[in-house]
Amino acid sequence: MPNHPSREPDSDPYDTPPDPPIHYAEQALLGSLLLEPHRRETIGPLGPEHFARPLHGAVFAAVAALTPPDPAVHAREPVWLASVLGHAGPTTPALTPSYLHTLIACAGTPEHAAAYAGMIRADHARRAVRVHAELLVQAAGDATLPEPASVVLARADILAGLIDNLSSRFSPHPGSLPRTPSPAPPSRDTDEEASNEEQILLSTATARPDALPTMRWLQAEDFTVPVHGQLFRCLTALAYRSAPVDQVTVLWEAQHQGILTEALTARDVLDLLATPAGSAHHWGEQVLRRSLLRSAHTAGLRIQAYAEDRTNTPHQLITGSRRALAELTAVRVRWHRATSPTPATPPRSRAPATSRAGPRTPSIAPAARASR
Known part of the structure; x- marks a missing residue:
């Protein structure tokens, strides 16, 4: 059935307007799972937190927690819809029976449920990178932090860890560089x-x-x-x-x-x-600390721009983010050289001298010679 836009209840204040394509991908997946519950085993790793809309996440949490009905019973009676509504309804007032039927109407092609799930994972990765890039930008510009360099580097480590984790989930492909224009770097602090x-x-x-x-x-x-x-x-x-x-x-x-x-x-x-x-x-x-914070600010803005550009694939986002963090890492290495004490060089132990023919044979004690 074609996936046409539809109006939902206006009682959920936490939902975003259904403008991005991810809204329809989420509807298509949930509708497919309501129509054919057994498709749940084919969609790969997915959780409620991957959904952009809390309402959709609540429906998926119910689908994942419940045991699908017998196919014969499912074909005759709406027990599956009733179970999903009964599980998610008490904690999600915005979920109504009519919206479950809306999801079914937007089911798309149930055989493509795994593809819909992949879209949801990709959009969740984009949103996660954007959030951590924003946190990096905020930390780099917060003049009230007692140890700004430490906080900024910790934020950069979290973001780098997220990028590494995502790289193992999304395969590379040709054209891996993001086409997003880099934002203008922040003005230098010339106070x-x-x-x-x-x-x-x-x-x-x-x-x-x-x-x-x-x-x-x-x-x-x-x-x-x-x-x-x-x-x-x-x-x-x-x-x-x-x-x-x-x-x-x-x-x-x-x-x-x-x-x-x-x-x-x-x-x-x-x-x-x-x-x-x-x-x-x-x-x-002092000079290098400002340079470090400025580099972190610039890297965060670049990654944020990549994540906000929906034309970038996950792999393009990963590649662009790694390049931006690499420039920060170059300054970070120099910061560690400046602030880390030089380790003391341990004294070199002198090995006993040996001739090319091998170690010297121990001399025979006088008592041993006398006993011969």
Whole structure:
């Protein structure tokens, strides 16, 4: 029977409007299971939580919990519908006998019940990824968190675990990259605090350049102010060449790298490098933390856009999400290098010397020689 749109009771405030195609896939599956209960054994793993509409999830929970009637009885009497309504009705006031008949009218082709179930699983995967991507975006932008980096990385781990789990359920296919345009990355946090900390880092690293070789985990792209990142690149270039580092040598390197302009004069550079304070490592961590949160925010927005685009298949969503998380992982690795203490190198034990002919034969004690 054709799957035509139909009006349902308006008493369920938790249901979404029946606009997306998944609504009709859910109706087709439930109608098929009401018509032919034995199809339940052919649809694969499915649970009430996979349904987009709570009303449909309640009907499926009843179908999954009840024992199907005898086929002969099912053909003569509506005992199956009565059982489903009796099981789900007390906890689902929106479910009425008329809606069960609506589901039967929208049953589609019962032989295709497994295909309908696959559609429901795919849409549930999309919604689950979207929810966890939203949580990642929220955590990355929450300035009230006491340990924002830890919370963001925990959210990223949960999202990555979900993607790995889904990859084992949906097979790959050609054209695996999502066609969804990537959203614009969030604007860089160029507030006064971030700018001041970057400036202090540059000044401190110039005054005490011995810290630069141990800060390979920081990159110019991590800075919120592009000019600050370019000056940091000048510092690392001097340190890499083992050249002298001070305000004048950094200024000379900035000239060679084309950083000096009418808007950024030599006097401006010298002023930027004139306020050292504290530890360069500390200020570098502050810069890298902002970069980590910014990368998490960007990755979350990209994955959220992929999940909201219904044209993407589950495999396209998985592939796009993994690529977005890989960019976050690159910053995460550098964050761990910056914040994890360097493990102490255990002393190397010296093995007893042996000749090429093998270990030396122990000498015979005097008492043993005398007994010969």
